Amino acid sequence: MGSAIVSLLLSVAVMYLCHQLAAYILTLPNTTFWSPVRKIVRGIIQQWGSIPAMIVAGTGIFILTYWMLTRGTMRYLKELDQALTEVGLGRMDVKIPLRTSDELGHLAQHLNATVEGLNVSIREITNGLGEIAEGNLERKIPAQTGELAKIADSINHMADRLNQSIEEERLAERSKNDLITGVSHDLRTPLTSILGFLEVIEEDRYKDETELRYYVNIAYEKAKDLKKLIDQLFEYTRIQNGLPLQKSELDLNGFLGQLAEEFVPILDKSGMLCRVSARQGNAIIHADGNLLVRAFENLLSNAIQYGADGKFIDIVISIEEPWARVKFINYGKEIPSSSLPHLFDRFYRVDSSRSKASGGTGLGLAIAKSIIDVHQGQVSVTSSPQSTAFEVLLPLE
Helix, strand or coil, X not given: CHHHHHHHHHHHHHHHXXXXXXXXXXXXXXXXXXXXXXXXXXXXXHHHCHXXXXXXXXXXXXXXXXXXXHHHHHHHXXXXXXXXXXXXXXXXXXXXXXXXXXXXXXXXXXXXXXXXXXXXXXXXXXXXXXXXXXXXXXXXXXXXXXXXXXXXXXXXXXXXXXXHHHHHHHHHHHHHHHHHHHHHHHHHHHHHHHHHHHHHHHXXXXXXXXXXXXXXXXXXXXXXXXXXXXXXXXXXXHHHCCCCCCCXXXXXXXXXXXXXXXXXXXXXXXXXXXXXXXXXXXXXXXXXXXXXXXXXXXHHHHHHHHCHHHCEEEEEEEEECCEEEEEEEECCCCCCCCCHHHCCCCCCCCCHHHHHHXXXXXXXXXXXXHHHHHCCCEEEEEECCCCEEEEEEEEEC
């Protein structure tokens, strides 16, 4: 725009000077030197007229001056176009020279800043990918802008998922090793006792038949404990490996009422009473009844085993959308707070000696939690000097 205005002004000035010069030439005396010039000027004026002649001359002068003034600008535009073409082809080391301070100079400055910003972002992404490839999955690529932000976020998300997968794999491996260690320990204890008593019998190191029967009975009880542990271990691993569920509609009120009735002989033997209360109407869930009864049996057995001092067990059923809530409350001794986070771990016992004496395997609560987990439920425990409550949440139908 500036070049056009300057060209127009120069054209007007030159045309004015030419007009004045032509008028001056026509007033000169008819000499030998000026005669040809006067003749040409007079011929142009007579042929075209003074105004058309000035328009033609002005147009030519305008085009010539405009071309001369914009020749450098056009070369600069070609440089900018070349630089943009190279950037488009992936050459991010292009530097556009700043030749002017006008709009084109500002454009070149902005293009250089944009290319440099892209270079910095690409270097950050490249360095981050290099560290991630070397195994540093904690490396985060700094936040970017525009489309590069999506790329950086995707890479960070990929690294997080990969890191999580590796941690889960390590946890699974550690869990498998812990399971093998726990199984070996718990199988060895009753097996050692069985072999010890059988050895006494084999070597006839008993006094009489009464002592023989005593040793046989101990070996038999230990063998039953061993079978119970193997059965529970098989059940636990079967659930952990994705046991298919056979779901049907269950009313928890009737389901738990029937379970409490089936435990009456065991409760009577322990001198206890189980009270079932429902705070709302029917609590309908969709679950595998065979599996769920196993989980509730384990929780109820645990309450009987460790809450006998309280004489009562309360099963409280309530509805809190979208959950059905079941509480198994016993009034025995308080569970230490340090033990609460580990109660559902495999082979964990609050009191190792008491648990073994009472036949506990350390798998009952782990099995109950696994069954509730596969039903997309939750289980937790709280304990105080007054009571201990195991709480189960199951999704309503």
